[in-house]
Amino acid sequence: MPELPLANLHNPTLLTLLENLGDEHFFEHWLEWLYQTLLTDQCMLFFCSNDDKVSTLLYKDFSADASARQLALAYIAERQYLHDPNFEQLRQSRPHEVITQHLDDLIPTMGLAYHKRFFEEPGFLDKWSILFRADNGRYYLNLYSRRGRFRDLFSSSQSPHDQEQQTARLLATLISKHYRLNQQQLSQGALAFLSDRERQVCEAMLAGKKAEAIAHELGVAPSSIITYRKRAYDKLGIRSRAQLFALCR
Numbered sequence: 001m002p003e004l005p006l007a008n009l010h011n012p013t014l015l016t017l018l019e020n021l022g023d024e025h026f027f028e029h030w031l032e033w034l035y036q037t038l039l040t041d042q043c044m045l046f047f048c049s050n051d052d053k054v055s056t057l058l059y060k061d062f063s064a065d066a067s068a069r070q071l072a073l074a075y076i077a078e079r080q081y082l083h084d085p086n087f088e089q090l091r092q093s094r095p096h097e098v099i100t101q102h103l104d105d106l107i108p109t110m111g112l113a114y115h116k117r118f119f120e121e122p123g124f125l126d127k128w129s130i131l132f133r134a135d136n137g138r139y140y141l142n143l144y145s146r147r148g149r150f151r152d153l154f155s156s157s158q159s160p161h162d163q164e165q166q167t168a169r170l171l172a173t174l175i176s177k178h179y180r181l182n183q184q185q186l187s188q189g190a191l192a193f194l195s196d197r198e199r200q201v202c203e204a205m206l207a208g209k210k211a212e213a214i215a216h217e218l219g220v221a222p223s224s225i226i227t228y229r230k231r232a233y234d235k236l237g238i239r240s241r242a243q244l245f246a247l248c249r
Contacts, residue, residue, distance in 0.1 A: 013037070017174060022181025027193075030174065031060055034143065038153065038167075042068055042124070042144035045175070046075070047186070048090055049137040054081055056190045056247055057139075057179075063146075067122050069237025072190070074117070077246030085109040090131045090138050099131040100168045102151060126150050132172040136186070139175055189248055190236060198232040201225055205241060206248060 013033050020026040034040040045058035056076055061068035074080055081087050085106045093099060103126045107115065119127070128150040130141040143150065157163040179186040191199045197218070204214040211229075215222040238244055 021174070021178050024182075024185070024192075026178050026182075027058060030178075035062055038143060038150070039145060039147055040143045041146045042122070044068070044072060044075075044142040044144075046081070046140040046142075047137055047189070048140065052091065057186070057192075059190070061122075064122070066237060071118060071122065073237060073243060073247055077243060080114065080118075083111055083114045086129050086131060086140070090140050093131055093133040093138055095133050095135070097133055098165070098169050098172045099129075100164060101129040101131070102149075103127040104149075130168045130171055132176065134176040134180070136180070139172065139179075141171060141175065191232075191248065194232050194235060195228075197228050198235070201228040202232050202244060202248075205229070205244060 013029070013036075016029050017026070017033060020029055031043060034043055041063065042061040043058065045056075046054060047057050048054050054076060056072045059065075059068040059072040075084075086101055089099060089101075103119070103124075106127075106129075118124075122144075123146050124144045125147070126145045126149045128143045128145075130143075132139050132141075151160070151164070154160040154163045154167075185192040188199065188203075191202050194202065200218060201214055204217065209217075211222050211225045215225045218225075233239060233244070236244070236247060238247060
């Protein structure tokens with residue numbers, strides 16, 4: 001993996017991120033920055049509320065996004081997070097504490113089946129986890145690479161550990177500040193990246209409403225509800241109402 005060009009941490013892209021904090025387009029810029037600067041091949045962001053409810057906020061694989069959707073669904077719907085060596089540490093994290101972990105640190109306590117499903121099969125060589133607790137709950141950011149080790153990005157720095165910690169705190173601050181400014185996007189979770197109609201249909205389904213009732217409320221034909229539902233399912237990588245409930249726990 002190429003070394004991290006430290007100058008890239010102080011470029012106009014960061015100004016763009018700051019300008020878009022709280023905006024619906026923030027993550028478009030943020031993900032591109034992760035891909036270009038931190039050489040991230042897949043990004044997962046989960047949220048654990050103060051009552052221990054776990055939900056998916058974001059998943060993105062830059063070469064195989066369908067794979068990211070499937071892994072995110074498995075992690076939540078099948079409660080695979082209970083087998084994640086980081087999860088208990090996330091639950092016990094202290095307010096405003098930022099914790100970082102690398103795959104090599106976790107392998108000794110990771111089950112073979114979990115490692116195979118979430119690392120070997122999708123072809124990841126490394127994962128850099130950033131765990132942090134804000135006032136409204138705990139965020140769990142996972143960056144994955146197929147190209148090398150994340151630690152190598154900081155190896156040219158005079159203080160590699162300090163540089164890594166500063167970068168992790170920067171990422172944690174950007175995420176927590178964005179969701180503080182955009183509480184609606186936090187409450188919508190993975191649905192935040194659907195169109196307005198797709199999200200309305202999914203939210204109504206999560207409330208237990210049938211297609212006919214949703215169509216009446218939105219003033220559209222029942223056939224349109226089926227279309228919006230199909231589009232939403234395709235984007236979310238799911239196929240059923242049960243999977244929708246599982247993803248949005």
